Structures are given as structure tokens and as C-alpha cells.
Amino acid sequence: MSVETPVPLQVFPAVDTKPEAEELELGTKVADDGPSYTPEEERRVRVKQDIFMLPILCFMNICAFLDKANIGNANTAGMSKDLGFSTSQYNALLTIFYVVYTAFQWEMVLLRYINPRYFLTGVVFLWGLASTLQGITVNYGGMVACRVVVAALESGGGPAIAFYFTMLYPRKEFGLRWAIFQASSCIANAFAGAAAYGLVQANTSIAPWRLVYLVESTPTFLAAVLIFFMVPSGPDQCWFLNDREKQIALERVQRSQSLEAATGYNMKHVKAAFMEPWTYWIALIHFFGGAAFNSLSVFLTAIIRDMGYTSVNAQGLSAPPYIVAYIFACTVAYLSDRWSVRGWFIAGAELIGGIGYLVISYAESTGVRYFATYITVIGVYVGQPLMFSWCATNADSHSKxxxxxxxxxxxxxxxxxxxxxxxxxxxxxxxxxxxxxxxLFAVVALCISGTFYLKMRNRAKDRKYGPADPNAVIVPTEDGSDHPAWRFVI
Structure with a gap:
């Protein structure tokens, strides 16, 4: 049934009031006269959320990347030589991390059951502790144990933020915020390279590779403290907003996505997600993109070193490409949000990145090859955040x-x-x-074909139901099928 105004629903756990989603008929749209707030009020809420939340979450992501990728800098600084690791053992450490990290990706779903502030604080603090212990490890078994713990806990941190952001920001704003968050790993990589450059030259009784772990894991504990005291559990629980602004923050999300119950998952919607072709399409895109994105953060220093630079200089030279890539990633994400386009931007970025890889591998001039690292990092780090945005914003319920x-x-x-x-x-x-x-070239082909596929789906719905109503507040269908008012972001 229809009512004149949207029912104010809580979409987060940790709620005092009982959600009222069941009072609305599933599969309907609640039409009204538009938002209850002015553009200026919305702007104030958005700016406050960005100022008070984004820096802390970006800092958390920087710490996550330092703790995940510092093994590359530590190895360049002499870890394998000191501990007697073979090349195959070192590669096994990398593989073990990603196997465990993959196995625990499901942790992000706990955000619908556990207060996000407590969940994030716990996993960040514990992975920081495990990362620190890598600096005092004396054998291969100890290093394996530390990497397993870091991987298991980090898989519940950074990935959960993608889900968390969809609970805080409308679809039209997700891309830029996620890019700022994920591309902050560029800063992490730049800092890691610069810090390792200094630590390798430090005249101390502690081995340089141990210093890399001990120093670069320290900020993680500060991140845990900041999250506990500063990160809100939902848009209407932001401590930096007044009561009116909290209501606006919640309504913004509801209007962009859908009205749903506060906690848990609808298994019919989960099943519908796995029956949706786009779910597998975007997953395949991420498979190819992930191979480049994660290997680049681990191996770029070694790639530069083997161009003929010393290990110390390679640490320093690995930093500038990431700084430039961060600027490009945020700029392109802003344009992507502004025009509501994902696929074409990803295709263009990954095409550039793929060309960069070939130049690094086959060009003769060392200068040209080093310049190609800029092209490669820019392409990969521009495309990766937009892949997340394309996935996270193309589902019409939290369960999907x-x-x-x-x-x-x-x-x-x-x-x-x-x-x-x-x-x-x-x-x-x-x-x-x-x-x-x-x-990356496969990503280009998948993004171009995926863009035309989603356009076809949107046009089919337009022909069947008419143009989507921009003021419709959607109540998800009971069986998990796409709502008639829902349209894909292309």
C-alpha cells in the first residue's frame, strides 16, 4: 500500500526503536513530494560526514595496506636473507596471506549483527598486534602464523567498509568516497616506500627489516582508538550531527536505496543475488583486476630494483607513482559520480594500466620503464575503486x-x-x-560489454514500467526480484 510520507526506518544494528519495515507492503514504492530537506541542508550533512568520518576510515585503510604489503619492503630490506627463506618460501608467505584473506571475506556480513564501531575497533587492534609481532619473529613458522592472523582479521576490516559506506551515503555519492578510501592505499604504499628507505639507512642494532614491521604497524593502534571514539554506527547516530541533520542523513540513504528492516538478511534476496548475471560479471572483472592491484603493491619495489637501482633507491622511487595515482583516482571517481558512469572509466583506466605493464616488461630504456610504472599504477589504482563502486551500488537491498x-x-x-x-x-x-x-585487457572487454548489457536491462525496464520515478522510496520485493523503479548504474 502507499502512504504519503516515507516511514522513518533504522537501517543499522544497534537501534533502540523497532523497525517498521513490515508495515509497508513489500515490492511497493512510497511516492511523495520529494526530500524533506533543502539542497543546502543536504550539503551540510554531506560535508560533515566527509570531514569527521572519511579521514579516520582512510587512516584505517592506510594502516591495513601498510600491514598487508610491508612484507615486500621488509624482504627487500633483508628479511629472507636473515631468516634463510628461499624464494619459494617467500612466495608461499604471500600466497598463504591471500588464501586466508579470501576464506574470511564473509566477515563483512557481520556488520548487520554487530555494532560497526565495536566490530571495526576489534579487528583493527588485533591485526595491528599480529603485524607488530612479525618484527620479532625468528623463524618461518612464526612468520606464517603472523601472516595468517593479519589476513584473517584484515579481511573483516577494509572490505567491510564498502558495505558500511552503502549504509551511510547515497548511490550517487558512493564512488568518490570509496575512491578516496581505497585509493588512500596509494598514500600507504608511498609512505611505506619512503619509510622503508629511511629505516634501511638507520644506524641501529635492530635489523632494518624488523624496523619496517615494528614502525609501520604502530599507527594501526592509533587507528583502533580513533575508530572506537569517533566512528558512528549509522547515519542517524552521527555524534557530529544535530537531530535534524541525523534525520536528513537517514532519509538520504533511504531515498537512494530502499526501506529495509534494521538487522539480519533476507535469504530470498541472497538467493536472487546469486541468480543475477551481473553478480558474476562484476566478480570476473574483479578477479582480473585484483591480480594486478594486489601484486603491484607487493612487487613494485622489486620490479624497480631489478631495473638496476639499489634496494635503497628502489624503496624511494616506488613512492612517487602512488602519490600521482591517488590524485588521478579521486579526480576520476568524482567525474564518475557526477555522470553516473562506471564502466567506461574502468575500461579506460585498465587499458592504460595494461599498456604500462607491457612497457615495463619489454622496453629497453630504464628511464622509459620507470616512467611506465607511473602509467601502470595510475591505471590500476583508478580502476580498482570504481570496480567496488560498480558492485556495491548495483543491488537494491542490503541482502543482495x-x-x-x-x-x-x-x-x-x-x-x-x-x-x-x-x-x-x-x-x-x-x-x-x-x-x-x-x-587488464580482459577487464576492458568485460567493462565495455557489461556497460551495454546494463543499458539493455535499464531500457527494458523503461519500456515495461516507464521511466523511473526519482522521488520513489523503494520497498524491496518479497521474492528478491528487481524492483520496477530500480535502475542499474552503468
């Missing part, structure tokens, strides 16, 4: 979104496992670079 994100994340990590095992033919790394280039 959670299911599609889990598959998306798992396949991406399977790509990471592939990427961690193909860089074993120095100094040119023909195999690794060629496989990553081929994967």
Missing part, C-alpha cells in the same frame, strides 16, 4: 548487496593469489607483467 560483495571480494582475492605467484622470473618479470597486462 552483501551477497554480491562477498562473491566480488572472494574472486578478487583469488586473483590476488594468482598475482602473488607469477613474479618469479627477474629481472624483467615477463611472465608476471604479461599476465597482469592480459588480465
Amino acid at each position: 548487496r552483501a551477497a554480491s560483495l562477498v562473491l566480488f571480494l572472494v574472486t578478487g582475492q583469488l586473483g590476488s593469489i594468482l598475482g602473488s605467484n607469477i613474479y618469479n622470473d627477474p629481472p624483467r618479470y615477463h611472465k608476471g607483467n604479461s599476465v597482469c597486462a592480459g588480465g
